[in-house]
Amino acid sequence: MLNLSGKTALVTGASRGIGRASALALAKAGAQVLVHYGNGEKAAAAVVAEISQAGGRAEKVAADLRAPDGPHALAARVRAIVGDRLDILVANAASRRRRPSKRRPSRISMTSSP
DSSP states (O other): OOOOTTOEEEETTTTSHHHHHHHHHHHHTTOEEEEEESSOHHHHHHHHHHHHHTTOOEEEEEOOTTSTTHHHHHHHHHHHHHTTOOOEEEOOOOOOOOOOSSOOOOSSOOOOOO
8 A cells, every 4th residue: 555654635626526535545545635625615524524533634725716816725725734845736626517408419329230
């Protein structure tokens, strides 16, 4: 197993899904994890609690990466916690796109094969 003791990781979008799984795996390997979230503060707090209960170190960090200054705000908050050294970045944050209310028919025709 990989040993990440002494390393610091920032996982964007770490409050759920793949980001959450990445944060937990990094913590299990020994890294201090910064759990980024956009609007899921309770979910991010649960990830931090899970890491802490397992003996790891984690902190939640909020930033709206969709905002023009969001990445700069995140960088400033991360620096306030860990200084200028960040060893690992998992860029996982994504925004949800609304699906169109009307679905267009597929242009691919499906035929059965013999």
